[in-house]
Amino acid sequence: xxxxxxLIIIGIAVLIILGASVYSWKINxxxxxxxxxxxxSSSPSxxxxxxxxxxxxxxxxxxxxxxxWKTYRNEEYGFKFKYPQxxxxxxxxxxxxxxxxxxNFYKWTGTELEVLFGKKDLQxxxxxxxxxxxxxxxxxxxxxxxxxxxxxxIAIIGGVKGEILDGAFYGMQYVVKDGKTYxxxxxxxxxxxxxxxxxxxxxxxxxxxxxxxxxxxxxxxxDIDGNLYKTVKIGSQCWxxxxxxxxxxxxxxxxxxxxxxxxxxxxxxxxxxYDWNTAMDSSNIDGAQGIxxxxxxxxxxxxxxxxxxxxxxxSCDANRSGWGCNSAGMxxxxxxxxxxxxxFAGYRAVYPGEDGFxxxxxxxxxxxxxxxxxxxxGDNAIGRYLNSQSMVARSIYDLYLPDSFSIRCLKD
Numbered sequence: 030x031x032x033x034x035x036l037i038i039i040g041i042a043v044l045i046i047l048g049a050s051v052y053s054w055k056i057n058x059x060x061x062x063x064x065x066x067x068x069x070s071s072s073p074s075x076x077x078x079x080x081x082x083x084x085x086x087x088x089x090x091x092x093x094x095x096x097x098w099k100t101y102r103n104e105e106y107g108f109k110f111k112y113p114q115x116x117x118x119x120x121x122x123x124x125x126x127x128x129x130x131x132x133n134f135y136k137w138t139g140t141e142l143e144v145l146f147g148k149k150d151l152q153x154x155x156x157x158x159x160x161x162x163x164x165x166x167x168x169x170x171x172x173x174x175x176x177x178x179x180x181x182x183i184a185i186i187g188g189v190k191g192e193i194l195d196g197a198f199y200g201m202q203y204v205v206k207d208g209k210t211y212x213x214x215x216x217x218x219x220x221x222x223x224x225x226x227x228x229x230x231x232x233x234x235x236x237x238x239x240x241x242x243x244x245x246x247x248x249x250x251x252d253i254d255g256n257l258y259k260t261v262k263i264g265s266q267c268w269x270x271x272x273x274x275x276x277x278x279x280x281x282x283x284x285x286x287x288x289x290x291x292x293x294x295x296x297x298x299x300x301x302x303y304d305w306n307t308a309m310d311s312s313n314i315d316g317a318q319g320i321x322x323x324x325x326x327x328x329x330x331x332x333x334x335x336x337x338x339x340x341x342x343x344s345c346d347a348n349r350s351g352w353g354c355n356s357a358g359m360x361x362x363x364x365x366x367x368x369x370x371x372x373f374a375g376y377r378a379v380y381p382g383e384d385g386f387x388x389x390x391x392x393x394x395x396x397x398x399x400x401x402x403x404x405x406x407g408d409n410a411i412g413r414y415l416n417s418q419s420m421v422a423r424s425i426y427d428l429y430l431p432d433s434f435s436i437r438c439l440k441d
Contacts, residue, residue, distance in 0.1 A: 139163030154223035208281020267440035272300025299374035302433035321438035330399035
């Protein structure tokens with residue numbers, strides 16, 4: 030074979046090899062492009078995408094013009110929302126059980142209030158807001174097969190973080206506030222526009238307490254039971270003007286409240302009597318919220334001193350044990366000049382040989398969040414005592430933690 034032929038054969042072989050390489054590279058490039066365009070959810074062999082944080086549901090603009098919408102407002106439960114002019118709404122606390130047996134509607138365990146809103150006397154598109162004294166799990170929301178698992182997707186309802194639920198029905202979402210669950214549910218939707226309107230209704234939902242700026246002395250404060258308390262500005266501090274009478278902690282768990290002589294009607298006037306651990310909601314932190322509403326707390330010993338020293342007409346010893354701060358006591362009592370209105374609610378003792386209720390209409394006993402040195406009786410906390418004198422007693426060793434006294438909350 031001549032050298033010329035050999036060179037031709039070698040050249041052809043090189044071209045074949047180069048062509049095969051280019052073809053293989055192009056095929057791989059196409060496969061890479063295809064792989065990158067396939068989402069994990071569309072590929073049976075791909076694992077679902079995960080995130081370390083819950084997915085946050087976006088809050089888009091309103092779907093419709095809501096400028097002429099009507100307002101539903103509920104003062105007892107402290108919320109409001111808007112809804113279209115051609116819809117109706119109805120809030121119920123007495124339930125027609127025969128209607129609630131309809132296959133498309135359920136009265137959830139613990140429901141205290143149900144608001145139905147929608148079109149055509151609620152026989153067309155209709156939706157519901159359930160206010161429950163239970164968690165989503167306790168209310169048996171997931172007991173029905175129409176509902177799936179929680180999604181982890183966040184819903185912001187009334188400025189509070191809630192969650193979107195996964196299920197067969199549209200727009201299920203809920204939020205928990207002050208121990209109550211606010212659960213929105215579709216009953217029936219006739220068309221897409223009604224579902225958009227329902228979406229806008231949820232966007233307009235507000236807790237009423239967020240409507241206005243708090244103004245001490247003019248504004249009231251609500252506890253988890255719905256009790257309203259007047260407030261008073263004294264110096265730089267904002268105090269409740271009444272003793273607290275709550276029966277649950279801020280998370281909605283029942284607590285022990287004593288009424289003088291076990292007479293519930295007295296709690297409505299004097300407020301409740303609480304042992305120190307209950308008042309502090311089991312916290313040992315000075316200045317803890319305890320059983321006070323959010324943004325309020327059990328006053329420290331030092332904060333009581335700010336109050337009494339500002340009202341005293343002579344020297345006022347912050348570290349005294351016993352009486353002092355002349356005139357402050359007179360100003361803190363009912364009808365005193367400060368507006369504090371320290372009612373003589375008495376106290377409850379549990380120490381052996383002293384069990385019982387004492388001193389109603391004779392003295393006012395208030396806890397602080399500050400513990401003092403233990404005595405032979407056990408652990409104590411510092412508190413304040415008012416009686417007919419014009420001074421205030423700072424009690425260091427007399428307020429035994431298992432005894433029960435009044436609570437005045439102080440604004441954070």
